[in-house]
Amino acid sequence: MQVKRFFEKLIEGFLLISGSITSITILLIVIFLFKEASGLFTTPVVEEGYVLAFNKENPIKHLNAYQIKQIFDSEISNWNEVGGKDMPIEVVRLSDLTNYYTEEELGAEFEHIPAKASELTAKTPGIVLFLPKQYVAKKFDGILLDHETIRPGDFFGGKEWYPTSTPSAQFGLLPLILGTFWVSLGAILLALPFGLAVAVYLAEIASMRVRNVLKPLIELLAGIPSVVYGFFGLVVIVPFLQQTFGLPVGETALAGSIILAIMALPTIITVAEDSMRTVPRAMKEASLALGATHWQTIYKVIVPYAKSGIMSAAVLGIGRAIGETMAVLMVTGNAAVIPHTLLEPVRTIPATIAAELGEAPVGSGHYQALFALGAILFLITMIISISVELISKKKYAK
Amino acid sequence: MLTIDAKNVDFYYSEFHALKNINLEVEKNKVVALIGPSGCGKSTFLRLLNRMNDLIDGTRMTGSVLIEGKDIYAPGIRVDELRKEVGMVFQKPNPFPKSIFENVAYGLRVNGISDKNFIEERVVQSIKSAALWDEVKDKLNKSAFALSGGQQQRLCIARTLAISPKVVLMDEPASALDPISTAKIEELIYELKKDYTIMIVTHNMQQASRVSDKTAYFYLGEMIEYDDTIKIFTNPKELSTQNYITGRFG
Numbered sequence: 001m002q003v004k005r006f007f008e009k010l011i012e013g014f015l016l017i018s019g020s021i022t023s024i025t026i027l028l029i030v031i032f033l034f035k036e037a038s039g040l041f042t043t044p045v046v047e048e049g050y051v052l053a054f055n056k057e058n059p060i061k062h063l064n065a066y067q068i069k070q071i072f073d074s075e076i077s078n079w080n081e082v083g084g085k086d087m088p089i090e091v092v093r094l095s096d097l098t099n100y101y102t103e104e105e106l107g108a109e110f111e112h113i114p115a116k117a118s119e120l121t122a123k124t125p126g127i128v129l130f131l132p133k134q135y136v137a138k139k140f141d142g143i144l145l146d147h148e149t150i151r152p153g154d155f156f157g158g159k160e161w162y163p164t165s166t167p168s169a170q171f172g173l174l175p176l177i178l179g180t181f182w183v184s185l186g187a188i189l190l191a192l193p194f195g196l197a198v199a200v201y202l203a204e205i206a207s208m209r210v211r212n213v214l215k216p217l218i219e220l221l222a223g224i225p226s227v228v229y230g231f232f233g234l235v236v237i238v239p240f241l242q243q244t245f246g247l248p249v250g251e252t253a254l255a256g257s258i259i260l261a262i263m264a265l266p267t268i269i270t271v272a273e274d275s276m277r278t279v280p281r282a283m284k285e286a287s288l289a290l291g292a293t294h295w296q297t298i299y300k301v302i303v304p305y306a307k308s309g310i311m312s313a314a315v316l317g318i319g320r321a322i323g324e325t326m327a328v329l330m331v332t333g334n335a336a337v338i339p340h341t342l343l344e345p346v347r348t349i350p351a352t353i354a355a356e357l358g359e360a361p362v363g364s365g366h367y368q369a370l371f372a373l374g375a376i377l378f379l380i381t382m383i384i385s386i387s388v389e390l391i392s393k394k395k396y397a398k
Numbered sequence: 399m400l401t402i403d404a405k406n407v408d409f410y411y412s413e414f415h416a417l418k419n420i421n422l423e424v425e426k427n428k429v430v431a432l433i434g435p436s437g438c439g440k441s442t443f444l445r446l447l448n449r450m451n452d453l454i455d456g457t458r459m460t461g462s463v464l465i466e467g468k469d470i471y472a473p474g475i476r477v478d479e480l481r482k483e484v485g486m487v488f489q490k491p492n493p494f495p496k497s498i499f500e501n502v503a504y505g506l507r508v509n510g511i512s513d514k515n516f517i518e519e520r521v522v523q524s525i526k527s528a529a530l531w532d533e534v535k536d537k538l539n540k541s542a543f544a545l546s547g548g549q550q551q552r553l554c555i556a557r558t559l560a561i562s563p564k565v566v567l568m569d570e571p572a573s574a575l576d577p578i579s580t581a582k583i584e585e586l587i588y589e590l591k592k593d594y595t596i597m598i599v600t601h602n603m604q605q606a607s608r609v610s611d612k613t614a615y616f617y618l619g620e621m622i623e624y625d626d627t628i629k630i631f632t633n634p635k636e637l638s639t640q641n642y643i644t645g646r647f648g
Contacts, residue, residue: 208455282492286554289448290505291482291561300508305495 036371043365052145053129068168161336163366171369179346184321186257195268203276222266230330233259251333254342264317275309325350401595407461431606434616448484485563489570491550493542505561528556548579568598
């Protein structure tokens, strides 16, 4: 008796430990994700190891990442465009110093560069000099922009994603989040009506024999590795879209949507069908006994009764679409530009992380930006599941 | 004309012979109770009358069932039309997860009635006929799940009455209810007899003797005896019936 009680306690303890370990692990992963992501906003806006230098007279104190990029791309050519005096901008990179000084003046080992850079900055009012930190003179005669960090606005409002551009990497979230949004929206618009139709058919209309064949087949779809879907998409769907719509390239958001729709179908069908089959027999019989036809019973009793299950089917489908990486990476073309139609290449958040994490140096701004993307993805899926929870709770409140 | 006229009915669940050569006639505005031990086929017979057994795979039926002279198993009969004539109340209250009003209006709406005034009138009238009006008149828009079990069952009766059936089938309508709710349902059955023909399956002998005009005793798929309730309970012809009603088995 004593021994039996001891074993029961032991098992209870074991269950408690497994429960807490799971929760703690999940929590640690989330904390790790957000810790790495928050590092992005302490990363200097200018490339690691470099500074931007201005003339002393220049009133400019702050430049954000996008402004720096535009200046160095010659899209901004006057200081008044970024809030300074009316004065043309003179962009000078390290290699441009030879335009101002001879090689002898810079020294055989470039030992005079710090002095010359300081001198050039002092005498050129409109200068912006992009200089490695090692060449900054001790008594530099000018303003250095070296404490400026990437701001949340640069990330959340940024329209460009060029993580390797110099002198200022562009970590704009918009193209990626819009890409994700377009692809997922397209996928769910395709998958939901079709998936629900199949679920209704399987749950209510199909004969036992048909169901016993179809259900395992559909569940088999869920077991196909996503890379195989991607391959199928690349070989079949992409050329098909290219020809049908006469596009320059077939790798588009629509291709991603179609692949994701196919991938989300088994989830949607299985969950929705299960929820429709759990509608109590008594409900169905009550409706039929009142003279309702089979169809009236389906759309007036079965579907409303299974609403929360159908909702979770939709959300699981969306979740699958938003989080899916490999297949999307293969068929969407991966151009990090803000899409305007479904027929343009896009790049989704998960695809970006998968494609770039291998190239980003650990701890760099790029690395942290990818973690920030992961955090955003996590938040999106969390918001979706919480809101659905609230909706389905409301439905069943008395 | 007989309201219900079952002739030589045999019924099978796949291999199982559930009903054996049943012949049963019911006149208009009578209450008939079906009694018998569990598994004797009484519920199966009841569900034949509105073709509810059609929903079960692998069932087979021979013989004929006439309702007001119409063979309900004839080809070309629309089952949903039949079920408007023959309403059914189930063992466990099964309201829809909708408001009280919508529960009663459901049968009207699925029959294509959209006249708001008519629906409202009919709903109120049905709830009154089901002796539920005083309890729910202030909360017609509340969920039907907020009602007690007995109220839910009367709501289900109201729902059935709303489509104006000729026959009301009741499958142990009070078995899941407390004695007070049961008494209310029984009173209600007595009232409803004026307008409807009622067939009720029950395990409760007293209930059968209280509410019914005629009683049929089923045993192992056969109808052993069918007679006036008073005769069945005071002077049954068959020994098996006597054993059952006196509680010697079953």
